[in-house]
Amino acid sequence: MEYAKEIVTEEQKKGEEEEQVVTPWEVASKGKIDYDKLIVEFGCQRLDQSLLDRVFKLTNRQPHVFLRRNVFFAHRDFNEILDAYERGEKFYLYTGRGPSSEALHLGHLVPFMFTKYLQDAFKVPLVIQLTDDEKCMWKNLSVEESERLARENAKDIIACGFDVSRTFIFSDFDYVGGAFYKNMVKVAKCVTYNKVHGIFGFTGEDHIGKVFFPAVQAVPSFPSSFPHLFPGQDKLRCLVPCAIDQDPYFRMTRDVAPRLGYSKPALIESLFFPALQGETGKMSASDANSAIYVTDSYKDIQTKVNRYAFSGGRESVEKHRELGANLEVDIPFKYLSFFLDDDEELEHIREEYGSGRMLTGDIKGRLVEVLSELVERHRAARALVTDEMVDAFMAVRPLPNMFK
Amino acid sequence: MEYAKEIVTEEQKKGEEEEQVVTPWEVASKGKIDYDKLIVEFGCQRLDQSLLDRVFKLTNRQPHVFLRRNVFFAHRDFNEILDAYERGEKFYLYTGRGPSSEALHLGHLVPFMFTKYLQDAFKVPLVIQLTDDEKCMWKNLSVEESERLARENAKDIIACGFDVSRTFIFSDFDYVGGAFYKNMVKVAKCVTYNKVHGIFGFTGEDHIGKVFFPAVQAVPSFPSSFPHLFPGQDKLRCLVPCAIDQDPYFRMTRDVAPRLGYSKPALIESLFFPALQGETGKMSASDANSAIYVTDSYKDIQTKVNRYAFSGGRESVEKHRELGANLEVDIPFKYLSFFLDDDEELEHIREEYGSGRMLTGDIKGRLVEVLSELVERHRAARALVTDEMVDAFMAVRPLPNMFK
Numbered sequence: 009m010e011y012a013k014e015i016v017t018e019e020q021k022k023g024e025e026e027e028q029v030v031t032p033w034e035v036a037s038k039g040k041i042d043y044d045k046l047i048v049e050f051g052c053q054r055l056d057q058s059l060l061d062r063v064f065k066l067t068n069r070q071p072h073v074f075l076r077r078n079v080f081f082a083h084r085d086f087n088e089i090l091d092a093y094e095r096g097e098k099f100y101l102y103t104g105r106g107p108s109s110e111a112l113h114l115g116h117l118v119p120f121m122f123t124k125y126l127q128d129a130f131k132v133p134l135v136i137q138l139t140d141d142e143k144c145m146w147k148n149l150s151v152e153e154s155e156r157l158a159r160e161n162a163k164d165i166i167a168c169g170f171d172v173s174r175t176f177i178f179s180d181f182d183y184v185g186g187a188f189y190k191n192m193v194k195v196a197k198c199v200t201y202n203k204v205h206g207i208f209g210f211t212g213e214d215h216i217g218k219v220f221f222p223a224v225q226a227v228p229s230f231p232s233s234f235p236h237l238f239p240g241q242d243k244l245r246c247l248v249p250c251a252i253d254q255d256p257y258f259r260m261t262r263d264v265a266p267r268l269g270y271s272k273p274a275l276i277e278s279l280f281f282p283a284l285q286g287e288t289g290k291m292s293a294s295d296a297n298s299a300i301y302v303t304d305s306y307k308d309i310q311t312k313v314n315r316y317a318f319s320g321g322r323e324s325v326e327k328h329r330e331l332g333a334n335l336e337v338d339i340p341f342k343y344l345s346f347f348l349d350d351d352e353e354l355e356h357i358r359e360e361y362g363s364g365r366m367l368t369g370d371i372k373g374r375l376v377e378v379l380s381e382l383v384e385r386h387r388a389a390r391a392l393v394t395d396e397m398v399d400a401f402m403a404v405r406p407l408p409n410m411f412k
Numbered sequence: 413m414e415y416a417k418e419i420v421t422e423e424q425k426k427g428e429e430e431e432q433v434v435t436p437w438e439v440a441s442k443g444k445i446d447y448d449k450l451i452v453e454f455g456c457q458r459l460d461q462s463l464l465d466r467v468f469k470l471t472n473r474q475p476h477v478f479l480r481r482n483v484f485f486a487h488r489d490f491n492e493i494l495d496a497y498e499r500g501e502k503f504y505l506y507t508g509r510g511p512s513s514e515a516l517h518l519g520h521l522v523p524f525m526f527t528k529y530l531q532d533a534f535k536v537p538l539v540i541q542l543t544d545d546e547k548c549m550w551k552n553l554s555v556e557e558s559e560r561l562a563r564e565n566a567k568d569i570i571a572c573g574f575d576v577s578r579t580f581i582f583s584d585f586d587y588v589g590g591a592f593y594k595n596m597v598k599v600a601k602c603v604t605y606n607k608v609h610g611i612f613g614f615t616g617e618d619h620i621g622k623v624f625f626p627a628v629q630a631v632p633s634f635p636s637s638f639p640h641l642f643p644g645q646d647k648l649r650c651l652v653p654c655a656i657d658q659d660p661y662f663r664m665t666r667d668v669a670p671r672l673g674y675s676k677p678a679l680i681e682s683l684f685f686p687a688l689q690g691e692t693g694k695m696s697a698s699d700a701n702s703a704i705y706v707t708d709s710y711k712d713i714q715t716k717v718n719r720y721a722f723s724g725g726r727e728s729v730e731k732h733r734e735l736g737a738n739l740e741v742d743i744p745f746k747y748l749s750f751f752l753d754d755d756e757e758l759e760h761i762r763e764e765y766g767s768g769r770m771l772t773g774d775i776k777g778r779l780v781e782v783l784s785e786l787v788e789r790h791r792a793a794r795a796l797v798t799d800e801m802v803d804a805f806m807a808v809r810p811l812p813n814m815f816k
Contacts, residue, residue, distance in 0.1 A: 141597050148601075151594045181597075185589020190555045193545050193585075196621030197552075201605065204620055216608055217600030220624035 030253050031209060033146065035280060040287050043081065043252070043279060050255045052082045052277060059083070062090050067129035074122045074278065077345050082252055084262070085274035089247050093130065098411050099245040100238070101126055102228045102273065104137035105165065107157035107179075108147050112164045113299035114379070115281030117386070118346065120168040122278070123249050127174060133237060133410035134175045136165060137228050141180040145217040155181055162398050164302060167390035170401070174410045176237060177401040180224060187235045191227040191268075196220060198264040207256045226261040229273035236404050245271050252277040282342055286318035302387065306380045313340065313376050321368035332364035333371075340368070340375045347378050434657050435613060437550065439684060444691050447485065447656070447683060454659045456486045456681060463487070466494050471533035478526045478682065481749050486656055488666070489678035493651050497534065502815050503649040504642070505530055506632045506677070508541035509569065511561035511583075512551050516568045517703035518783070519685030521790070522750065524572040526682070527653050531578060537641060537814035538579045540569060541632050545584040549621040559585055566802050568706060571794035574805070578814045580641060581805040584628060591639045595631040595672075600624060602668040611660045630665040633677035640808050649675050656681040686746055690722035706791065710784045717744065717780050725772035736768035737775075744772070744779045751782050 028037040030046060047054060055078070063071045074080050089099050103123045105116065127134050138161060140154035149157070158179040165177065184192070201219060204210050210219055229246045231238035238244055248258060255277060262272040283298045297316050300309055320338030322328035335341050341361060348354050357374070360366035432441040434450060451458060459482070467475045478484050493503050507527045509520065531538050542565060544558035553561070562583040569581065588596070605623060608614050614623055633650045635642035642648055652662060659681060666676040687702045701720050704713055724742030726732040739745050745765060752758050761778070764770035 141593070144597055145601050151598065181594050182590065184593045186586065189545070189588045189593075190585050193548055193621055194555065196624065197549050197619050199620050200617050201614070201620060201623055202616035205616065210605070212606035212609065213604050215601050216603050216605060216624050216627060217597055219605055220600065220620050223620060 032253050032256060035253055037288060041280060046252055047082055050082075050252070050259065052084050052252075052255060052275065055081055055083050055086065055276065059087060059090070062087075063129075066090060066093055069129055072122060072125040072129075073349055073351075074118070074125075074346070076351065078279075079118065079346060080122060080249065080276050080278045082277040083275055084258070084277075085272065086247070086276050089245055089274045092245060097245070098132060099130075099247050099274075100132055100231065100410075101134040102137070102246050102248050103134070103250060104139060104225070104228070105161055106139045106143045106146075107154060107161040108143045108149070110157060110160055111301045111303040112161065113301045114343075114347070114382075115299065116164075117168065117302065118278060118281050119249055119251065120165055120170075124168050124170055126247070126249060126276075127171060131411060132174070133407055134170065135228050135234060135237070136170075136175065136177040137225070138162060138177065138179040139225065141184070141217075141224060142221055144181075145215070145221065151181065155179060159398060162401065163390055163393040164386070166393045166397055166401055167386055169389065172397070172400055174407060175401055176234065176404075176407065177398075178404075179402070182402070183404070184224065188227060188233045191230055191233045192223045194268050195226045195261070195264050196223040198267050199223065199260060203260070207260055222257055222260055225257045226264065229258070229261050229265070230268075230270045232270075236406050237410070242269075243271060246273040248273050248275050250275065250277060251280060253280070281346065282339060284312060284316040284318065284339060286337060286339055287342075300379055300383070302383055302390070304383060306376075306384075309379050309383065310376050313372050313379070317343070317372060317375070319368045319372075322364075325367065328367060329364045333361045333366075333368070335362050338371075340371045343375055344371070344378060347382055348374075436657050436660060439657055441692060445684060450656055451486050454486075454656070454663065456488045456656075456659060456679065459485055459487045459490065459680065463491060463494070466491075467533075470494060470497055473533055476526060476529040476533075477753055477755075478522070478529075478750070480755065482683075483522065483750060484526060484653065484680050484682045486681040487679055488659075488662070488681075489676065490651070490680050493649055493678045496649060501649070502536060503534075503651050503678075504536055504635065504814075505538040506541070506650050506652050507538070507654060508543060508629070508632070509565055510543045510547045510550075511558060511565040512547045512553070514561060514564055515705045515707040516565065517705045518747075518751070518786075519703065520568075521572065521706065522682060522685050523653055523655065524569055524574075528572050528574055530651070530653060530680075531575060535815065536578070537811055538574065539632050539638060539641070540574075540579065540581040541629070542566060542581065542583040543625075543629065545588070545621075545628060546625055548585075549619070549625065555585065559583065563802060566805065567794055567797040568790070570797045570801060570805055571790055573793065576801070576804055578811060579805055580638065580808075580811065581802075582808075583806070586806070587808070588628065592631060592637045595634055595637045596627045598672050599630045599665070599668050600627040602671050603627065603664060607664070611664055626661055626664055629661045630668065633662070633665050633669070634672075634674045636674075640810055641814070646673075647675060650677040652677050652679045654679065654681060655684060657684070685750065686743060688716060688720040688722065688743060690741060690743055691746075704783055704787070706787055706794070708787060710780075710788075713783050713787065714780050717776050717783070721747070721776060721779070723772045723776075726768075729771065732771060733768045737765045737770075737772070739766050742775075744775045747779055748775070748782060751786055752778075 028041060060071050060075055092099065101123055103119050123134060138158040140158040143149055144151055144154040162177050204219055204222055227233045231241050231244040258273055258275055265272045285298060297312060300312060318337065318339040320334035322331055335358065344354060344357065357366065357371060361371050432445060464475050464479055496503065505527055507523050527538060542562040544562040547553055548555055548558040566581050608623055608626055631637045635645050635648040662677055662679055669676045689702060701716060704716060722741065722743045724738035726735050739762065748758060748761060761770065761775060765775050
C-alpha cells in the first residue's frame with residue numbers, strides 16, 4: 009500500500025494514449041486528475057453530505073476536516089457500515105503502508121490522521137499492514153532494508169496517536185503464514201493471471217511475486233486472517249480508508265469475497281495529496297523539494313513553501329488585487345484545506361485571498377506556521393516512540409478491549 | 413510435490429504434437445517414456461556406476477536397491493555432494509509430497525523409502541515439505557481438507573521409519589512465514605511470468621496461486637529457510653531426491669540460487685513408478701485398480717495383480733515356453749525390480765521367466781507375496797504412529813544431533 013505516489017506529468021509520459029492513468033503504483037495525468045471520471049471508471053460512489061450528516065449523528069462529533077473538505081470523497085458500502093453501526097454491529101479498520109522511504113512526507117500522514125479519527129470516533133479496532141514484501145519486490149530493496157524501513161515507518165505511524173489497545177501493526181515478512189497464508193491461497197485461487205493483467209496491467213515480464221502480491225494486500229480485509237483478534241467473528245465487516253489509487257486491489261478483493269463466503273470490505277477513499285509544484289507536478293521521493301517531510305525543519309518548510317509551492321497568485325500585486333488568486337491551482341490554499349482545522353479561518357482566507365486582498369506571501373506565511381506546527385507536533389510525538397512501543401503494537405496478541 | 417502422477421496414454425491425448433510431455437503435474441507419452449531424451453531435454457546427468465561405487469565406499473554399505481536397479485537414474489551435482497561429504501562436509505536432504513489423497517500407493521512410497529536410506533547411510537538431516545497449499549490450489553480441495561490429508565500422509569511418511577532426531581516435516585499452511593516467506597519473495601523476484609510460462613506451461617487462465625507456487629517449492633532448497641535447523645549454515649548444500657518430473661522446479665531454483673548468493677540444490681532423480689496396466693497406462697487416483705495402495709488387503713493385492721498387472725507373458729503356455737516373457741513390458745517383473753531386495757533371486761527370475769521356464773502365474777504369485785509383505789509391514793508401522801508422533805516430527809524445533 010502506498011498513499012502518495014509519483015504523479016507523472018505529460019512531459020514524463022509522452023506518447024501515452026490515456027488522458028490519465030491511475031494504478032496502485034502510478035498516477036499519471038495530462039492535467040489535473042479527473043476524480044469524477046475515476047469514480048465512474050472504478051465504479052465507486054461519491055461520499056455525499058447525507059453520509060457526513062450520519063457520521064456526525066452516529067459519532068456525536070464534528071466529522072474530520074478530511075470529510076468536511078472532501079479529501080475523502082468516494083466510498084464503497086460506507087453506508088452499509090453506518091447502517092450496521094447504527095444497529096449496534098461493530099466493524100474493524102484496515103489500512104497500510106508500503107515502507108519505501110525512511111521519512112514520511114505529509115501525504116503519507118493523510119490516511120493515518122484520518123484513520124486515527126475513525127478509530128477514536130467509532131471506537132473500533134484497526135489493523136495496519138506494512139507491505140515490506142511489496143517494497144522489496146517493487147523497489148528492489150533488500151529484505152533487510154525493507155524490514156528496517158517498515159519498523160521506522162511504524163514509529164511514524166504510532167506517533168499519529170493510535171490506541172495500542174485497539175491497534176495491531178504487522179509487517180508481511182513477520183506476519184504472513186498460518187491463517188493469513190491460507191486466506192492468501194484462497195484468494196489467489198479465485199484470480200487468474202489474465203485478471204491481474206486486466207486490473208493492474210502486469211505483463212509477462214513482471215515477476216511472479218508481483219503477480220501474486222494482490223492476494224497479500226487483499227486478505228487483511230477478512231477477519232479470519234487475524235485469529236488472535238477476531239476468533240469466530242467471520243462476519244465482522246472491514247472498512248478500508250485509503251487513497252483512491254488502491255481501489256483496484258479492493259475491487260478485486262470484493263469480487264472474490266462472496267466466492268469465499270466472506271463479506272466484502274467497505275472503502276472510504278481520498279484524493280491524492282498534491283506535490284508542492286502543483287497538482288500536475290511530480291511528487292517524488294527522489295526530489296526532496298517536491299514534498300514536505302516530517303523530518304523537515306522550520307527553515308526547510310519555510311524555504312520549500314516560499315520557493316516551490318505553486319501559487320495561484322497573479323504576476324504583479326496590481327493584477328493580484330484586481331483578479332484575486334486562482335484557488336483552483338493554488339497549492340498553499342490546497343495544503344491549508346488539508347491541514348487547517350478552523351473552518352472559519354479557511355473560509356476567511358478563501359475570501360480574502362480569492363478576492364486579492366490577501367497576498368501570496370501572506371498565505372504562504374500562514375501555511376508555514378500550520379505545517380511547522382504539525383511537523384513539530386509529529387516530531388515530538390515520534391521522539392517518544394520507543395522500540396518497546398513498536399514491539400507492543402506489533403505483538404501478535406488479543407485486543408480484549410478493542411470495541412470499548 | 414507429487415511423485416507418482418497420472419500417465420496419460422495416446423488415447424487420452426489425441427491431437428498432442430509432442431511425443432511425450434513431462435511436467436510436475438502431467439506425464440503423457442505416446443509410448444514408453446524416453447528417459448534418455450528427458451535427460452538431454454532437462455540437462456541433467458546419468459547416475460553412473462562410478463557414482464554408485466563412491467556411494468558404497470563412502471557409506472560403507474550396499475547401495476539401495478533403487479540405486480542398484482537404476483530406479484534413481486539421473487542427478488544434478490550429486491558428485492559434488494559426494495566430494496563435499498568425502499571432505500567431511502555435511503549436507504541436508506529435502507523431499508516432499510503433495511497431499512492429494514488419503515491413502516498412498518506404492519509409487520508414493522518410492523521416494524520416501526529411498527530418502528530414508530539416504531538419511532541412514534549418510535546420517536544427515538531431512539526436511540519434508542507437505543504442499544497442502546499446492547493441492548488446495550490444483551485439486552480444488554478446501555484448505556481444511558488439504559490440511560487433513562497432509563497430516564494423514566505425514567503418518568504414512570513417518571511409518572517409513574524416519575529418525576525424529578534428524579527429520580522435520582512441515583506443511584506449507586503451517587510453516588510458510590518469516591524466514592521461509594522472505595526466501596519465497598527473494599525467489600519470486602528473480603522469476604518472471606514468462607519464465608514460469610516457459611518452464612511449467614502456465615497460461616493466462618491459470619490463477620495467480622499457481623503462478624507463484626514454484627517459489628514455495630523452491631525455498632526448502634535453501635538452509636536459511638529453516639533458521640531453527642540451520643542457523644548460520646547458509647552454505648550447507650541440499651540434496652533433493654525426487655522423481656524426474658520435479659526437475660523443472662529445481663532447474664528454476666538452481667537458476668535463481670547464485671543470484672541470491674545461495675548454493676544450488678543437488679538432485680537425485682528417479683523413474684516414474686509404472687501403473688499396473690503397464691508403462692503407458694494411466695495410474696490414476698480415481699481408478700483404484702491402477703495401483704496398489706498401502707491400505708489394500710492381501711486379497712485386494714492378489715486380485716489386482718492377477719487381474720490387472722500387465723503381463724509380458726505369451727498368449728499360450730506353448731508360445732510362452734518357446735519365446736519367454738517380454739520383460740520390457742512385464743509389470744510383475746518391473747514391480748519386483750523395485751521391491752524385491754534380493755539381487756540373486758531377481759536375476760534368477762529374470763532368467764527363468766525371460767526364458768519361458770517360469771510362467772506368468774508364478775511371477776505374479778511371487779509379486780503378491782512381496783507386495784503383501786511390504787504393505788503389511790507398512791500398515792503395522794503406520795498403526796503405531798500416534799498424533800503425538802506427528803506433532804513431534806512437525807514441531808518447529810532445533811535438531812541438535814542431526815549430523816550424528
